[in-house]
Amino acid sequence: MVRTSLNTSLSKRRLRKSKGPSEDRLSDLPDELLCRILSELSTKDSVRTSLLSKRWRNIWLSVPVLDLDTRTFQDDDYLFLEFLDSFLESNKEQDIKEFKLIYDAGEHCDSDFVWRIDDVVKRRVCHLTVLNRINGDDALVRMPLSLYSCETLKTLTLYCVVLDNPKSELVSLPCVKSMHLEAVKFDGKKVLGTLISSCSVLEELIIVTHPGDYLEEVCVRSQSLKSFELESTPGDGYEEYERQLDPEVVIDAPRLEYMSISRYLSTSFKIDSIGSYAKVNIDVTFDVDYGDPEKIAMIYNFLIGISLVHEMIISAQTLEVIHVLSKLEPLPRFPNLSCLDASFIKSFWKLLPTFLGCCMNLQSFVLEFDSLPERDEMKVSYVPECFLSSLEYVNLFTPTTVTEPMNLPIYFVRNCAVLKELVLNESFSNMIRKIKRIPRLSQRCEVLVGTPTYEDVSHKHDLLSIMYP
Template sequence: MGEAGRKRGRAKGSRKRKRDGDWISDLPESLLCKVLLNLPTKDVVRTSVLSKRWKNIWKCVPGLDLSGEDIKMYYIYVRFVNRFLKFNRKYHIESFKLSYPGDGNCEPELDLMKRWITTVIQLKVKNLEFFDYSWANGTFDIPPSIYTCNSLVYLKLSTVTMSTVKSVSLPSLRVLKLSAVKFADHLDFETLISGCTALETLVISYFDRVEVLRVCSQSLLSFTHVAHKRYFTHVGHKRLAEEDLSIVIDAPRLEYLKLSDHQTASFIIKNSGSLVAVDINIVFNLSFGLDPRDLPKRSMIRNFLVGISCVKNMIISSITLEVIYDYLRCEPLPLFRNLSFLRVKFYNYSLKMLPTFLESCPNLISLVMGSTKKHNMKEISLFSRPQGFLPSLEYVEIKVPLKGVVVEIMKLVGYFLEKSTILKKLTLCLDDSRKTGETFIRKELLTIPRISTSCQVLVL
């Protein structure tokens, strides 16, 4: 067969694959490797049985994803990983995801994983994830070579211990996620952050408590902090109580801030002029309410509220609103002049503080209220005094996944219909258990006066 015949044969085969829906096999090998890089390694290897074209493509995928495997699969992969890393000695590794499912007591296994991590760092890995799911969480020491990996762009670590920091140079790191990670002290954490000169996203969850957690970065755009549920911790030989804990954020380019923490007593935000969106679920460790005589606490809350007052989008918990309501008895709230979207997450249904907060949002356009959790409560505590009008509010959505509070829900709906002068749409989202009372709710809606003549009310 001549060259022309072979070309016609390849073209015919290509047309047949397209006719059969197999467009992927016609993609360039480099693009196929990019696609396979997003799959677990065991699925990548399975593609070798698809056809001759696919037989060896998996060997060229510049990454491994061995996360989420059980201990039996771990032992199967040991030889495979060794061979893969040896095969790729001359190449760069894009991604390496690994989890350890053992009991944490096998030194050869731990040493092997450390060697793997060290090897991929030498191979200029860009994305690195490691999870220690063993029974001895937090005992795995990350090799110190990770602090000077110039190629690293994305790093995610869970339940590990960081080696003592001497110097850090991570000029390419843009995303850092730490979950239940232990440091020798808070200075090691601060040194790590200062060495990430291009860091844009920082996520800290279930962090080992330190007296002061400082997040200082000139490049950071997004910061998320989710607190550990423990009320006490140890730093050296010192036992830290909740009132000792403080978080200081100094990131002048920060645009997004999420705080979910009921133990930390003090939150200090510096240089917050770039903030656009916040997600706040904090109580400043005020288990028994704010003491008006506690002037340092009042000053800290005032500065925090001023620090977030420039945002355009806000998600806030009802628990945090209750703290703000207590604060309001002592001092006036700052105005949230830029706030156009507000979502209120309910963990209980005391709404007496909501109208007062809305009065501090003179340009609010959209409000979403509700919870995705089921609640079985007998009443909703509503407003105790006349409230002012809502001159800018255009859209309200109320999600109601609870039982036994139909009358109170209608009071809430009535408040928005009677106070929102330019309201365009109010949407009441009912869960399945509430559907049976939909007819009653629709009848009640007809009896509520509306100050906005163009308002549309939807019941879903």
């Protein structure tokens, strides 16, 4: 009886204890673990935890991540700087693993800004992002020279800032694997090239040029680079005829697996090396005199530079350059090209058989076009080598406004010996039955109506969407 009574009493005590206030187990965690938890939140939410209790009051100051937008400080520059300084001075030995700043200060002081970013860099920063909304040369936002020798930096993202010439400073970024540079001004012709070559393990590089960058040359020499994207942004209000020329380009990256060049207009584009079997997206034109043998040789060598790629997306503008070149001399061959996505316009339909003739091992072909060729516009008697040996998938895509699009499907159906699938978009829907009745060289060929599988990579990395969500 005594034992039963004792057990009952203990059970009641446990019940009363469980009904009391819930235990705050989160606050009992060590500071290091709490900082790791808060580092997954935005800085704004991290600061809010200081209101929870005395235990939480200063935890956010030890979080190694800072994510700031000056506009969240109600356009009060002093309040923003006070907050940033309090964070930087709270624990001067604290590493800052990640620092992101969207900057829009009304009263910009260059020297004060530089020393604050310099403090961040020297705090062994790993991921640095500075996106500047200030426009105009009267308020240039500069990066500290210490950035060139940050041994812990792994990713660097910059928008509308200035990188000064390091001059005699030691330039070495041994841990940087990813860089995204947009609208960046370089105070010296060789600054960009020096920056890239100093990143010994760099794997991903994105450069977006803007009018007023004063960038003279994009020199990409890297033994480690795997992905490179270069895009030109002409700017609002620019007509095509008044576009500024983009910087000259030199690429020497033997391990490059992916390259995308978008909306680029240049007088010189040199490819010393990229990886064999790479994938490329090419949208580049040349402002050159086609009567100049040196310029013709430059364009031919550009094609030689991409001749070993495995997959290619090519714009109508670049195909127009190739069309002009094909009239002057034979085109180089593309022996490794397996997948091709090409955009054609009416003025160079005669190029199609010639260009496909250079792709002797082509397996998949997506063709986008704005008009249909007349029969005499194509060398219908010429059958490219890939038609007989390798071409298995063809996808034809044209606007629905194009009518009577019969000649092109006939060209492929009658001449492709190993064709497995011919996909046509809705423009062909009214005549799909007629196309299916056409005698086919390949008995395995299916004719289908579907959507093209081409890739749109334009504006893929626009930092403005981050600054103005």
